[in-house]
Amino acid sequence: MEASRHAGDVAVAVAGSYGVEAMFTLSGGHVFPLYDGAVHEKMPIVDVRHEQSAVFAAEATARLTRKPGLAVLTAGPGVTNGVSGITTARFNGSPLVVLGGRAPQSRWGTGALQELDHPPLLAPVTKLAFTAASAESVGQDVESAFRTAIAPHRGPVFLDLYMDHLFSPAPAHAVSTPTPSPLEPDTDALAGIARHLAEAERPVLVFGSDVWMDRAEEAARDFAEQWRLPVIPNGQGRGILPSGHELLVTRARSIAFGQADLVIVVGAPLDFRLGYGWFGGKEGAPLAKVVHLADTPSQLATHTGTVGSAAGDLSLVLWGLGSACENAGVDPTSYAPWTTRLAEAAKAATAADAELLNASADPIHPVRIYGELARLLADDAVVIGDGGDFVSYAGKYVESRQPGCWLDPGPYGCLGTGLGYAIAARLSRPSSQVVLLLGDGAAGFSLMDVDTLVRHRLPVVMICGNNGSWGLEKHPMRLLYGYDVAADLQPQCRYDQVVTALGGGGELVTRPEEIGPALRRAFDSGVPYLVNVATDPDVAYPRNTTGL
Structure with missing residues (x-):
C-alpha cells in the first residue's frame, strides 16, 4: 500500500x-x-x-x-x-x-x-x-x-x-527494526557457578519457559547432555529433552528436589511451582545450593538466597557456563551415581504408572484418560491444559516429545485460557494435532468460543475431565473444615452437547473401555470435537503445600 x-x-x-x-x-x-x-x-x-x-x-x-x-x-x-x-x-x-x-x-x-x-x-x-x-x-x-x-x-x-x-488521515510510517545486541552474561558469575557444580554430588538442572522463548532450547539440551545433568522441565521447558530421554527425570521430581545439593534453575522464576526456591532438606539431606539463570537481571530471584546467578541471552549464558565448566574441571563421573539413581527412580515410577494408565476402575480414574491419549499423540502434538486437578494429572503424565508443544496458563493460574489457546495453536500449527484438556470448571469460562472454532474451521480435540466439582477446592476444603460449599457442579453435565449445538461434535463417556474409541473418533472427525469423560469425583490429585 x-x-x-x-x-x-x-x-x-x-x-x-x-x-x-x-x-x-x-x-x-x-x-x-x-x-x-x-x-x-x-x-x-x-x-x-x-x-x-x-x-x-x-x-x-x-x-x-x-x-x-x-x-x-x-x-x-x-x-x-x-x-x-x-x-x-x-x-x-x-x-x-x-x-x-x-x-x-x-x-x-x-x-x-x-x-x-x-x-x-x-x-x-x-x-x-x-x-x-x-x-x-x-x-x-x-x-x-x-x-x-x-x-x-x-x-x-x-x-x-x-x-x-x-478515523483521521495519517502519514505512512517506515519501521526501523535494528537488531539489538544480545545481553552478555557476566563471565565471573558463570565461573563461580561452574565451581559450585564441580563440587556438587547431587545436582539438578531445571529448564523453564524462557529457555524456549529465548530460542535457547538447542543450547540447553547441549549443556545438559555434555555435562550429564538430570533435568526437570517447567512450563514450556517441556520437550527440550524429549519424552524418554535418559536425563529427563520428571517422574523422580520428589527425590530430585528433596535430596539435591545443587539446583540450577534456567529461565523460570523461583515461584510456588518450584517451592519458592527451597530445595533439599529431605531424608537427612541439607538444603540445596541454588543457582538462578535468567534472560534479564529483573528476573533474578531476590526473595531467597542463591549461591550464584547470571543474566543474559540464555543461549549465551548456557554456552558460557559450558566453557566455565571446562575451566573448572567439572567431572560428570563425580555425580554419575546420583544421575543413575534418578534415572532408575524415574524409570520405576513410569513402570508403576501402568496400573493407573490402564485402570479399569468404574467410575473412571482421570489418569486412565492420559493412558489412552498417549497412544494417539503424534510427536508434534500441541497439548493445552486449562483446569485444576484434571490438568495437574496431565502435567504429571503427559511428556512432550518436542519443545514448544505444551501450553498451560502459567503461574497466574487463570482458568478460561483453553479455547483462546486452542484457536492460536490450530492457526500457528496447522499440520499438528491440537488437544485441549479441560476441567469441567474451566469449560464454563470459554466453551462458547467453540463457535469461533467452528466458524473459522479450526478442528481441535477437546477432552473434558468431568468430575462434577471444583475439585481443586472441594477436597482441600473438606480436609480443612470437614465439609465443602460452593464446590459442586452439575454431575455429568453435557458439555459435549454444547459443542454439537455450536456445530462441532462430541459425546459423553462413562465407562473406561469407551475412552480410546471416543478419542479416535475425535481425532478422525475433522471438526471441533469434545470427549466428555465422567470421572470419579472422589479422586483428588495428591498435593503438598511446598509446590514440590
Whole structure:
C-alpha cells in the first residue's frame, strides 16, 4: 500500500512489520479503522465470542511462534474484559500488544459511550500502558509498543487510540527494526557457578519457559547432555529433552528436589511451582545450593538466597557456563551415581504408572484418560491444559516429545485460557494435532468460543475431565473444615452437547473401555470435537503445600 488512508492502516502495517500474522478481536465500533487496515493489509481477522479469548489467543500465538501477538479490543468493557488475559501474558513473559479503542478526544470528558481512561488500569499488569497522542503519532506509538513488548524481558504492552484519531488521515510510517545486541552474561558469575557444580554430588538442572522463548532450547539440551545433568522441565521447558530421554527425570521430581545439593534453575522464576526456591532438606539431606539463570537481571530471584546467578541471552549464558565448566574441571563421573539413581527412580515410577494408565476402575480414574491419549499423540502434538486437578494429572503424565508443544496458563493460574489457546495453536500449527484438556470448571469460562472454532474451521480435540466439582477446592476444603460449599457442579453435565449445538461434535463417556474409541473418533472427525469423560469425583490429585 503506497499511501495510508487513515491511522488504522498505519497501525496494522506497523504490526505486520513486526511479524504479526493475525488479529484477534471481538467486534467494536471504536476500532473499525483497525479492521479496515487489516483488510487493506490482508491480515486475517479472527473474531471471537469474548474479549478474554482474543487476548488469550494472541498471547498463545506469541508463546508458540515466539513472535509478538496482537489483540484488538474495543473501548470500555472490551478492554476490561481482556485484563485477565493481559495479566496472564505479564506473568508468562509473552510479547503481546493490545490495541484498545478509546472514546473520541473531541468528546472526551462529556460522557461519551464507553469513555474510560484505560492506561491507569493496565499499567500494573503491563510493561507499558499509554495513549497515542495524535493521528500523526500512531505509527511511531505502535512501533514503540511492539519494540517494548519484544525487548527482554518480554511482556504485554497496552496502547489505546482515540476513535477520532483512528478515523483521521495519517502519514505512512517506515519501521526501523535494528537488531539489538544480545545481553552478555557476566563471565565471573558463570565461573563461580561452574565451581559450585564441580563440587556438587547431587545436582539438578531445571529448564523453564524462557529457555524456549529465548530460542535457547538447542543450547540447553547441549549443556545438559555434555555435562550429564538430570533435568526437570517447567512450563514450556517441556520437550527440550524429549519424552524418554535418559536425563529427563520428571517422574523422580520428589527425590530430585528433596535430596539435591545443587539446583540450577534456567529461565523460570523461583515461584510456588518450584517451592519458592527451597530445595533439599529431605531424608537427612541439607538444603540445596541454588543457582538462578535468567534472560534479564529483573528476573533474578531476590526473595531467597542463591549461591550464584547470571543474566543474559540464555543461549549465551548456557554456552558460557559450558566453557566455565571446562575451566573448572567439572567431572560428570563425580555425580554419575546420583544421575543413575534418578534415572532408575524415574524409570520405576513410569513402570508403576501402568496400573493407573490402564485402570479399569468404574467410575473412571482421570489418569486412565492420559493412558489412552498417549497412544494417539503424534510427536508434534500441541497439548493445552486449562483446569485444576484434571490438568495437574496431565502435567504429571503427559511428556512432550518436542519443545514448544505444551501450553498451560502459567503461574497466574487463570482458568478460561483453553479455547483462546486452542484457536492460536490450530492457526500457528496447522499440520499438528491440537488437544485441549479441560476441567469441567474451566469449560464454563470459554466453551462458547467453540463457535469461533467452528466458524473459522479450526478442528481441535477437546477432552473434558468431568468430575462434577471444583475439585481443586472441594477436597482441600473438606480436609480443612470437614465439609465443602460452593464446590459442586452439575454431575455429568453435557458439555459435549454444547459443542454439537455450536456445530462441532462430541459425546459423553462413562465407562473406561469407551475412552480410546471416543478419542479416535475425535481425532478422525475433522471438526471441533469434545470427549466428555465422567470421572470419579472422589479422586483428588495428591498435593503438598511446598509446590514440590
